[in-house]
Amino acid sequence: MLKGESLFGVGTQGLGIVCALGAAFCYGLSSLWAKLRLKGIRPLTLATGQLMCSAAVMTVIGFTAADPSVLLHVSTTSWLAVLGLALLATSLAYLVFFRIIERAGPANVQLVTMMIPVSAILMGYAVLGETLEVREILGALIIIGALAIIDGRALQLLRPGHNAT
Numbered sequence: 001m002l003k004g005e006s007l008f009g010v011g012t013q014g015l016g017i018v019c020a021l022g023a024a025f026c027y028g029l030s031s032l033w034a035k036l037r038l039k040g041i042r043p044l045t046l047a048t049g050q051l052m053c054s055a056a057v058m059t060v061i062g063f064t065a066a067d068p069s070v071l072l073h074v075s076t077t078s079w080l081a082v083l084g085l086a087l088l089a090t091s092l093a094y095l096v097f098f099r100i101i102e103r104a105g106p107a108n109v110q111l112v113t114m115m116i117p118v119s120a121i122l123m124g125y126a127v128l129g130e131t132l133e134v135r136e137i138l139g140a141l142i143i144i145g146a147l148a149i150i151d152g153r154a155l156q157l158l159r160p161g162h163n164a165t
Helices: 013-037 043-065 068-073 076-104 106-113 116-128 134-151
Strands: none
Touching (some): 076 106, 116 134
């Protein structure tokens, strides 16, 4: 490949596409792997270990990819925003994630996480005033249909001899 040429020939977006697909693939396997391989380990321990390892990796990447002196000139508001995201949106979310895996199993965690795109689309529409396009509505319907199939209760209604009482 020539310098600046993308992996898929679509400009500089190719690497980003591969990274996003890789992240989605890993996330899809994470709850099942956690349930099978990390059984018996407390959710607090799992969340702490995961966040410490990811912080170490991102620190190395951050210091090699950018000049660390830039961090000295970041505003207090930015630091508070990062701290809020770290404590609430990440740490608390992983505690809940591993607790649900422990109590309800990995399949239920994946059912919930599949609703994230639908929630994001609806919040964008309701809060930010974004317009809904046909593809978003179709995508949401596909996700909801897939959830109904995975859950299995909707399919039981279609079975012969099922009593609807």
